[in-house]
Amino acid sequence: MGLRGIGFVLQCYLVLTAAMYFDLGEQEEKCIIEEIPEDMLVTGYFLLEPWDLTRTRINTPHLGVTVRINDPNHEMLMSKRFGKHGKFTFTSHASGQHYLCFQTNSTRFSVFAGEKLKLHLDVQMGEHSIDPTAERAKDNLATMENSLTHLIDQITYITRQQGYQREKEEKFRQISEDTNSNVLWWAVVQTSILLSVGYWQLKRLKDFLIAKKLV
Secondary structure (H helix, E strand, O other): OOHHHHHHHHHHHHHOOOEEEEEEOOOOEEEEEEEEOOOOEEEEEEEEEEOOOOOOOOOHHHOOEEEEEEOOOOOEEEEEEEOOEEEEEEEOOOOEEEEEEEEEOOOOOOOOOOOOEEEEEEEEEOOOOOOOOOOOOOOOHHHHHHHHHHHHHHHHHHHHHHHHHHHHHHHHHHHHHHHHHHHHHHHHHHHHHHHHHHHHHHHHHHHHHHHOOOO
């Protein structure tokens, strides 16, 4: 496969990079949850814009986004104020669910009352991320080298993610075994109690019949 073919494959792969968008209201905060392995560099690109680009607004250059990152223990890793677009990075210190929260500083003076804003978000894993807003020239060797490096980072991320999933599976299996063991012992205790109560009732009945001289 020639360089052109490799470049085409890489471009197809990069199209699959996770990207999303969601709406934000005035002073509204929304969070997304990302499963991130330990010691992984995360890079995020975002762009805040009105849903209707044809309408005129006041003070739209002053719109901004506050980005807050919490780790699986709900400890804050980062909290920073940005403009309408920007880039944020952080390194995970523990494997698990990380909370990426975004809050706009928009008010009725910056957008029309009740109108939502659209936040475009692209989250990438690894040290060599691809800036979705950068222009890339076709058949550019440097761009291809950067894409290959990014691909290696993605493979590293997938490997760490698989390790993290194996750890979760082992913990879940241990919890299941402990639960089954507890259920077994609880069944044994219940059976012992029922047998003891039954024996006590039979003994009391026998003593009653003997006392009444019925047997």
